[in-house]
């Protein structure tokens with residue numbers, strides 16, 4: 001089963017799925033604020049952090065374009081195992097950032113009937129373009145050849161608002177450490193899975209639970225205008241922008257993020273656990 005950490009002891013369960021190529025650490029500052037009113041469950045997705053990848057992946061397979069039957073739905077199945085293990089806490093909210101959001105959509109498709117709400121952070125609904133998919137395969141091959149050391153240089157400038165480097169210097173330092181230690185096979189498997197992910201635009205009108213869509217004001221990967229546009233297709237969707245943050249909004253501004261989540265959730269789920 002996936003490795004996961006829990007912050008908080010009472011209130012709604014809130015599962016938060018990390019982005020690429022990271023692990024649960026990206027959520028800890030926000031979870032520390034959220035734990036006062038809910039139970040935050042932070043998995044390491046398969047092949048990241050302390051969670052094993054459930055199959056082996058070779059450079060040969062990637063270079064020769066051999067079929068790799070591993071998709072974002074497989075990550076969702078592993079998240080479902082955690083919730084089964086926890087006996088399906090209720091109410092159960094589920095969220096994810098970027099790749100974690102892609103997996104959250106797959107979770108909705110697999111077990112949405114058991115979810116009370118969704119939080120979609122700095123993520124996208126469209127599939128990769130053909131050029132982007134080729135770039136993913138190249139990254140998969142490179143990480144299997146060279147290891148993960150190149151990831152911070154390749155990724156961090158896109159992930160963070162430039163001013164975060166001065167205002168919160170531990171953010172890039174901590175992310176660098178996580179990326180450098182990311183298991184190469186896990187990173188490669190995620191690249192391949194993201195390269196074939198489905199467009200989920202058509203799914204949005206069916207997500208009939210309260211859904212909070214959160215975006216960093218300066219996110220260049222999933223920009224606010226784009227996220228606000230698809231958020232409007234969610235029947236009970238609500239869009240919130242986090243100022244002074246980029247793609248890693250919950251990590252760049254953990255308190256602002258936690259306050260947005262708490263004020264949204266407080267309208268649907270009472271703060272007093274006895275009333276849940």
Ligand code: MLT
Pocket residue numbers: 018019020021097098099100194221247
């Ligand atoms: C992430 O933050 O998870 C990535 O930006 C996702 C992606 O590469 O599409």
